[in-house]
Amino acid sequence: MTDLRHIRALLFDVFGSVVDWRSSITRDLTAWGLANGTTADWEAFARDWRSHYQSNLEEVRSGRRPFTLLDTLHREALxxxxxxxxxxxxxxxxxxxxxxVWHRLDAWPDSVPGLLRLKAHFTIAPLSNGNVSLLNNMAKHAALPWDLNLSTQWFKAYKPMPETYLGAVQALGLEPEQVMMCAAHNDDLKAAQEVGLKTAFWPRPTEYGLDQNKDMKPTEPWHIVAKDIRDLADQLIG
Amino acid sequence: MTDLRHIRALLFDVFGSVVDWRSSITRDLTAWGLANGTTADWEAFARDWRSHYQSNLEEVRSGRRPFTLLDTLHREALxxxxxxxxxxxxxxxxxxxxxxVWHRLDAWPDSVPGLLRLKAHFTIAPLSNGNVSLLNNMAKHAALPWDLNLSTQWFKAYKPMPETYLGAVQALGLEPEQVMMCAAHNDDLKAAQEVGLKTAFWPRPTEYGLDQNKDMKPTEPWHIVAKDIRDLADQLIG
Structure with missing residues (x-):
């Protein structure tokens, strides 16, 4: 087993890994729609929105478009x-x-209890493509007990670009092997591992809905494979 | 009285305002010196160190030197x-x-109780010339319950340069009048006020020692003048 004793900081993917964007958006917009006389299939809407965001992000990652806040990309897709x-x-x-609504997402039930335990032993931070204010408002909304906010906005780049992982490591004054990327998405972990970070995976098999077929299990032998964030704390702290 | 109902975030000066650098360094290095056979007047040493840092900062602020982390400036002065x-x-x-030792500073006794109360009502963050890792290590050491870490390192500038205050406001997705700069230093507040932020002052009359003659009281009618951070919470929350 890899030696994980040198780990000082845990970076978390947020959308899907820590918060349940699909259910949260569905709940929030259903209630808002009822109060405002707007009806729609809000779950389909949420899924559609998320997929638009990914193609908008790609425009920035490819360099075809200068760095643009996620709030703006969300609004264009909206x-x-x-x-x-x-x-x-x-x-x-x-x-x-x-x-x-992306600032008002709720955590999966294991996220806050797991993060609170991990915070006593490690620096914990989101490393997310959400902008600084989005992640801060979400943390206040969902009581996510981050030590600091490592939005990729600080690095004017988007995951999985290597400068996001390395920017976070450098800001923390650490070496890559002292930092663990923690996510429910294999591609995020792969990019982090390629620049030297440790990795932890847990599945969120209903992130996209009942027909999800991606990220149901680890695709590589990540340093830790957990059931969820509470289990990650059990494995890291014991 | 100014309307403070629109305030959403409080930015705190840290060195001297939230943490007692002089006593902390004196305690830490006295204990370290005893264990390592090194004797010195550590209080004089701490004061000297702090004054060297100010002149090093000025090199960067003036543009004579590119942005350099505070850890590096501290080390050169050391x-x-x-x-x-x-x-x-x-x-x-x-x-x-x-x-x-600058990562291991202790809070003034009112800081953590005051910040915990304020955190329930506002976003609270350090806006400090300390680098990201310094402020994060200090927060873990002293249990400072920041929502996010707004080191001026993110803006590659040092207070009181206006881009630090405005950079923090912009990252939070707020307007300057929704943000209050909170400090025991009049010059910090003056610079924040000049770019539209609200201001709160409390004195730390022993920050530099018993012969201190600066910042003993407010030099302008700041929006709030408090006894300390606990009193700031009383005045803002009631």
Missing amino acids: NVLLEKYGIHDLSEHQKDHVNR | NVLLEKYGIHDLSEHQKDHVNR
Whole structure:
């Protein structure tokens, strides 16, 4: 087994790994829609939104577009989706509120108990493509007890670009092998491992819905494979 | 009285305002010196170190030198001081340990209780010239319950340069009038006020020692003048 005694900091992927974006958005927008007379299949809407965001991100990662905040990318995708779902009567204020649903995501049930235990032994931080204010508002909303906010906004780059992982390691004043990337997404871990970080995986088999077929299990022998974040704490702390 | 209902985030100066660097360094290095056979007037040493740091910072602020981490500026000043105090026999490892005393500073007694109360109502963050890892290690050491770490390192600038205050406001996704700079130093507050932030002051009359003659009281009608951080919480939350 790899020696994990030198680990000082744990970096967490957030969307899907720590928070359940699909259920949270569905709940939030269903309630908002009922109060505002707007009906839609909000779960399909949430999934559609998430997939638009990925292609928008790729524009930035490829260098075809300068660094742009995730809030802005979400808002651009929202405009497309409102059209697609035939929702035409929202004010700018309402669109802003809907867009900020990404700031109001709830944690999976094991996330806060697991993070609180880990925080007593390690520095814990999100390393997420969410912008600084998004991650901060989400942390206040969901009581995520981060030590610091390592949005990739600080590095003007998006995961899985190597400068995000290495930027976080450098900001913490550590070496890559002292830092563990923790995520429910194999591709995130692969990119982190390629620049020398340790890795921990747990599955979120309902992240995308009941028809999910990606990230159901680890695709590589990551340093830790856990059931969830509570189990990650059990394995790291004992 | 100014309307403070729109305030969403509180930014704190750290050295002197939240932590007592003079007493902490004196305690830490006295104990370290006893264990390592090195004697010195550690309180004079701490004060000297702090004043060297200010002139090193000015080199960066003036543009005569590119942005350099505070850890590096502290280390350069330490080398000068070790010479001055006749301490010649330290290993590199020992010098590193001594330099990182700035990561091990203790809070004034009111800081943690006040910050914990404020955190329930506002986003709270250090806005400090300490580098990210320094502020993170200090927060872990002293149990400072920051929501996020707004080291001026993120902005590659040092207070009181305006881009530090405005960079923090922008990262939080807020307007300057929604953010309050909180400090025991009038010059820090003045610079924050000049770019539109709200201001809160409390004195730390023994920060520099019994002969202190600066920042004993507010020099301007700041939005809040408090006795300490606990009193700041009383005034902001009631």
